[in-house]
Amino acid sequence: MPRKGHIKKRAPEPDIRFNNPAASRFISSLMKGGKRSLAERIFYGALDDAAEKLGVEPFEVFDKAMQNVTPLIEVRTVINQMDRYLCSC
Secondary structure: OOOOOOOOOOOOOOOOOOOOHHHHHHHHHHOOOOOHHHHHHHHHHHHHHHHHHHOOOHHHHHHHHHHHHOOOOOEEEEEEOOEEEEEEO
16 A cells, blocks of 8 residues: 555556557466567467458457357345345346
C-alpha cells in the first residue's frame, strides 16, 4: 500500500498487429518467463495457420474463439443455510 495517494490502474496497451487490447492480454497470459517475443510468434503463427485453413482474416479467428469461450449466462454462488449451490442470475 503506497504512502502517497492511490495508484491508478493502467489500461492495457493494444497489440502491434491488430491494435486490440484483448489480443495483448491473451499474449501476456500465454507468455512464460518474460519471453514476450516467443509468445507473440506462437500466437500470430497459430492465428495465421487457422486463418489460412478457414479462409478468413486472422483477427476474425481470434474474435470467434473469444466468443466461443465466453460464458452465455452469469452464474453466482448462493448460500442458503448450510448449502452452497450455483444459480444463474
